[in-house]
Amino acid sequence: MGTEPQRPNGDARNPQEVGDAALVARARSGDREAFGLLVDRYADQARRVARAVLQDPDDADDAAQDAFLAALVKLDQYDSARPFGPWLMRIVANAATDRRRRRKVRSAVSLDEGLVAGGARPDVLAEREVLLGRLRVALDELPERRRLAVVLFDVEGYSHAEIAQVLGIPEGTVRSEVFHARRKLRALLADWRDDG
């Protein structure tokens, strides 16, 4: 598990740290260092969200990079009265979706059949990797919107209202999508160990 705060723009951040709005204001005026701090702050989150859409880590990184550069160009459109994270994640999700559409045919995640079937488990690490592989496959089988909803809610810690803003859907639909995604994914977690 990573040691970073659950939400880069959340309460877990060091109070001495410069807020997102201040960094955006500096970046708008051409301060590239401020933009770099924003990228550093949201890099992991953006890459995870992009990967939730694209599966392939390299494609996800390309999409996340596209999203950051698009955000740089669109910074004038950002309303600083609102949280920066959902605004950026919407751009990330759109960039990832666009990339997937352009790619047309998505290559399926290739997992060894034995692993998917729960084959040999030589040690705990291998067992963990098998479970992660299954989880990725299960995630991949979810509709894209459902996948994004559960990742934004349970991994990134966004609220239903914020996710509704990111995905452009009603809040009630977000709740429903999270529920259905969880119902499928939880079934895989019986053997999950948090200390892995």
Next chain:
Amino acid sequence: MTESHTPFDHRPDARLGAALRAALDPPQDRAAFVARVLAGGARTPAHPVEHLLARWAARGIVVAAAAAFIAGLVIGRARTSVEPSVSDDPGAMIADVQSEPNLLLVATGR
């Protein structure tokens, strides 16, 4: 896993979140990724051409509107100064009013 969750559950599922995070976490190369984004950003102008054009267009519209307003004022004043002033003579005013129907009659007579 013993908690019951409903669609209206507002609590994040820490266990599922941890597992998904592990499944989606990128490699530990954030610095390299940030450097890559910034390198791309260095090639991206802070204000690309379309934004620049949009700003110029907005300024152009404001300037054109101001110019049109000023031109309207100038032309309006010029016309006011060229047109004959309204006479204070009641007889002349009546003659002006009466001359219009005559002109109309001539026109319809053709």
